[in-house]
Amino acid sequence: EAEVAQSPRYKITEKSQAVAFWCDPISGHATLYWYRQILGQGPELLVQFQDESVVDDSQLPKDRFSAERLKGVDSTLKIQPAELGDSAMYLCASSLSGLLEETQYFGPGTRLLVL
């Protein structure tokens, strides 16, 4: 069964350092999402890609976060510099074409701890 892949699964870093997360969506899925889930909360959308283009990054803290999907396949989310409040689970999801009633499939996530 096709799955969304993410790496690393866990990351511990010190504040002010740079971190990067990688996501490989299900093959053929044009739409890719990055979510952040803080402990005790539901996932919140950070950025949505349609192929290689950003279609929604309104909740992405652009002073420190960046995301790219250069070839419209896999994607990288970067934080520089990391802050204590960035400790969270970072989830990647994909869907076929981003239509309203399409299911988003999630990867296992990257748990980030900033010390």
Add this chain to the structure above:
Amino acid sequence: DQQVKQNSPSLSVQEGRISILNCDYTNSMFDYFLWYKKYPAEGPTFLISISSIKDKNEDGRFTVFLNKSAKHLSLHIVPSQPGDSAVYFCAARGGNTPLVFGKGTRLSVIA
């Protein structure tokens, strides 16, 4: 302001009984609703969905009910099994809005 609310942080049910998880929403633009299940250290897994043109959708042991006038939906699991123990997230979207999640309800099914 939370647009999707799951007011019960946790729920305990005996094996074999019915589990009912509730969700309320405030945005009248929402017209597609989903339930996801999440085990520790894993990503959310899609469970069941419902469009606003329906008031019920059933898939095996799982049934979702939608009451648009009350802006309320619920997930029924019958019969509940120990493997159903997880955190359940209600999510909604509509128009150009992204998927909005509730805070989740932790279900514990006791054998």
